[in-house]
Amino acid sequence: GEDVEQSLFLSVREGDSSVINCTYTDSSSTYLYWYKQEPGAGLQLLTYIFSNMDMKQDQRLTVLLNKKDKHLSLRIADTQTGDSAIYFCAETSSGGGADGLTFGKGTHLIIQP
Amino acid sequence: KAGVTQTPRYLIKTRGQQVTLSCSPISGHRSVSWYQQTPGQGLQFLFEYFSETQRNKGNFPGRFSGRQFSNSRSEMNVSTLELGDSPLYLCASTRDTGSYEQYFGPGTRLTVT
Numbered sequence: 482g483e484d485v486e487q488s489l490f491l492s493v494r495e496g497d498s499s500v501i502n503c504t505y506t507d508s509s510s511t512y513l514y515w516y517k518q519e520p521g522a523g524l525q526l527l528t529y530i531f532s533n534m535d536m537k538q539d540q541r542l543t544v545l546l547n548k549k550d551k552h553l554s555l556r557i558a559d560t561q562t563g564d565s566a567i568y569f570c571a572e573t574s575s576g577g578g579a580d581g582l583t584f585g586k587g588t589h590l591i592i593q594p
Numbered sequence: 595k596a597g598v599t600q601t602p603r604y605l606i607k608t609r610g611q612q613v614t615l616s617c618s619p620i621s622g623h624r625s626v627s628w629y630q631q632t633p634g635q636g637l638q639f640l641f642e643y644f645s646e647t648q649r650n651k652g653n654f655p656g657r658f659s660g661r662q663f664s665n666s667r668s669e670m671n672v673s674t675l676e677l678g679d680s681p682l683y684l685c686a687s688t689r690d691t692g693s694y695e696q697y698f699g700p701g702t703r704l705t706v707t
Contacts, residue, residue: 512694523598523684524698531694569637580650581627581639582686582696 487570487585494593499557501588503570506551510572513546514582515555518567527555527568557590565592596621598687598699606705612673615702619666619687626668627688627696628660632681640683643668644690675706 484506493499505513511532516524530537530544530553537544543556557564567589571582599618607613619626628640639652643662660670668685682703686696 514696516698523600523700524686526695526697529694571637581629581642581652582637583639584637586636 485570485572485583485585487568487588489586490589490591492591492593493560495560495562497560499555499560499564499590501555501557501568501570501590503553503555503585504551505553505570505572505583507572507574507583508551509574510551511574512572513544513553514569514571514573515542515544515553516569516571516584518569518587524569560590560592562592562594565590598685598697600683600685600699600702602702603700604703604705606707607675609675609677609706611675612671613675613704615670615672615683615685615704617668617670617685617687617699619668619685620697622689623687623697624666624690625688625693626662626666627686628668628670629684629686629698630654630681631684631701637684640670672704675704677706680704680706 486504514529515527517527518524528539541558545554567587569587570585573582601616625644627642629637631637641651642649646662657673662668682701684701686698688696
């Protein structure tokens, strides 16, 4: 079946950029997402990108998509302590929620002072 | 605009009992999806409802069921709870077909003793 892989942990210094990587196997993936989960909370939608795009920028967040390699990355510029959370990569082949999202296991972002 | 709400937030049940969880989507959203989150399996898609109809179902046994009402609110039921049924249950809402943004609620933490 479809699979989404992420590294489990990433440690960065406050003020540096964080780059969280994700690979997926489903070649029919059309929409790719990044969600953030803080302790005891649900998932917060950070951003998403369509498979026909290479890059999307939204304030401190930059998403890069390499469709050939099925590789997605999330760059957080000027990482702050409030960015400490678990970041999930997800994909689906259809919009409207019909097929559900396939999630990676999440990357724990640890901020060092 | 209010976000996705889930009730109750926390629940303790005994093995063998059944439980019903509720999800109210964002106003105007007609699709509701349910996910189960566990430390071992991560986030897994349970099912999705649109206009009171289940459109898709994940790979879960029949004791997991759901329904959606005419006001788009959804309920999820787990019958015959097992000791492993202590994950976080999350619901997400999407406007309708062709919309790509899924917004999650805070989740219901179920503990089975």
